[in-house]
Amino acid sequence: MRRKPEALKRALAELDAQHLRRYPGIAVDSELDFSSNDYLGLRHHPAVRTAMADCALSTVAGAGASHLISGHHAAHDALEHALAEFTGYPAALVFSTGYMANLGVLTALLERDDLLLQDRLNHASLIDAGLLARVRESHRYPHANAAAARERLQEFRQRRGEAAALLATDGVFSMDGDVAPLAELAAACHAHEAWLVVDDAHGIGVIGADGRGSLEHHGLKAADVPVLIGTFGKALGTFGAFVAGDKALLEWLLQRARTYIYTTALPPPVAAATTQALQLVTAEKWRREKLAELIGHFKDGAARRGLSLLPSDTPIQPLVIGDVQRTLAASHALRARGLRVTAIRPPTVPNGSARLRVTLSARHERPQLDMLLDALSASLEPNQPATELAS
Numbered sequence: 001m002r003r004k005p006e007a008l009k010r011a012l013a014e015l016d017a018q019h020l021r022r023y024p025g026i027a028v029d030s031e032l033d034f035s036s037n038d039y040l041g042l043r044h045h046p047a048v049r050t051a052m053a054d055c056a057l058s059t060v061a062g063a064g065a066s067h068l069i070s071g072h073h074a075a076h077d078a079l080e081h082a083l084a085e086f087t088g089y090p091a092a093l094v095f096s097t098g099y100m101a102n103l104g105v106l107t108a109l110l111e112r113d114d115l116l117l118q119d120r121l122n123h124a125s126l127i128d129a130g131l132l133a134r135v136r137e138s139h140r141y142p143h144a145n146a147a148a149a150r151e152r153l154q155e156f157r158q159r160r161g162e163a164a165a166l167l168a169t170d171g172v173f174s175m176d177g178d179v180a181p182l183a184e185l186a187a188a189c190h191a192h193e194a195w196l197v198v199d200d201a202h203g204i205g206v207i208g209a210d211g212r213g214s215l216e217h218h219g220l221k222a223a224d225v226p227v228l229i230g231t232f233g234k235a236l237g238t239f240g241a242f243v244a245g246d247k248a249l250l251e252w253l254l255q256r257a258r259t260y261i262y263t264t265a266l267p268p269p270v271a272a273a274t275t276q277a278l279q280l281v282t283a284e285k286w287r288r289e290k291l292a293e294l295i296g297h298f299k300d301g302a303a304r305r306g307l308s309l310l311p312s313d314t315p316i317q318p319l320v321i322g323d324v325q326r327t328l329a330a331s332h333a334l335r336a337r338g339l340r341v342t343a344i345r346p347p348t349v350p351n352g353s354a355r356l357r358v359t360l361s362a363r364h365e366r367p368q369l370d371m372l373l374d375a376l377s378a379s380l381e382p383n384q385p386a387t388e389l390a391s
């Protein structure tokens with residue numbers, strides 16, 4: 001344990017020495033942002049901002065309490081109905097953040113003797129949820145390997161007939177941009193009577209013809225994925241999260257999900273803005289079409305310049321550099337040109353896979369992508385002076 005401030009200072013100095021210290025850089029309007037998760041540009045949308053302002057002016061700024069005390073407002077109720085309709089589930093429950101939704105779902109569903117299976121590259125909040133759930137058996141299967149997951153489920157069932165199993169996966173992997181093999185995972189979970197929990201933080205609004213996310217993308221139905229989690233802070237451009245499922249599941253979460261029960265409800269204006277954003281996801285299909293066009297343009301341009309991106313068809317387009325110092329230097333070089341691409345380093349990604357995680361948005365234009373591609377090529381020249389690191 002790091003008991004003393006001196007020990008913390010030493011630990012921080014060690015991070016500095018390894019180029020692993022992080023800083024919250026203030027967002028600057030003049031910069032071209034290729035790091036946000038605002039894939040559709042909805043946080044800039046006048047209708048979304050107006051919905052938030054109108055609700056604040058006509059009702060209240062904050063919820064005032066948790067949902068089960070007196071903090072559940074009409075705006076939350078309207079949003080939950082809109083979410084159920086949008087996702088095709090019987091019902092939805094609003095959580096204050098995606099992190100809390102994941103903690104709440106896994107701790108409410110799992111018991112000591114159950115098995116928890118997770119993709120090795122799942123988001124940190126699912127990994128933490130697994131720790132908090134304190135199951136005796138917890139296993140992370142190789143990334144996107146449905147066959148390995150199926151084998152585990154089968155083995156567990158043969159050995160422990162009575163206990164339940166739960167498999168949790170990101171729908172779209174946040175740092176790689178690839179999609180989970182959901183149809184295979186759903187089939188494996190169905191065959192072995194396991195819960196399937198999909199965290200679709202980067203899928204909702206973005207993939208599927210109507211932006212309904214991973215299920216729509218893979219042609220799955222609500223019945224194939226008993227628990228769907230989505231967040232509002234990414235493509236919907238606001239803040240918060242939801243869990244969709246059948247009524248019994250949501251009723252259980254209401255009784256047992258501590259991160260739902262013991263926290264203040266989302267501010268009603270945020271809920272109102274999110275309901276508006278949800279409408280725009282379907283009404284303004286051009287945003288997804290433009291995004292798809294930009295993704296194609298970016299991938300083509302990268303290939304032409306010899307930049308090897310991870311295989312991804314989503315707006316998350318990572319360029320793995322590997323070495324932490326080189327990745328930081330490239331990020332700083334881009335920053336000097338007014339381009340914001342954050343360096344993603346361990347422990348957010350596995351050791352040796354530091355990367356520039358480029359994210360695209362419907363607000364970008366082709367010439368801006370060309371500018372980024374040229375700057376990426378230049379900043380990754382092998383003889384690029386390392387002096388950029390000084391900043």
Ligand SMILES: *Cc1c(COP(=O)(O)O)cnc(C)c1O
Nearest residue numbers: 097098099123125174201231233
């Ligand atoms: C961002 C994210 C979360 C956390 O959502 P917040 O609402 O920001 O707390 C959870 N899961 C995934 C996959 C994410 O990308």
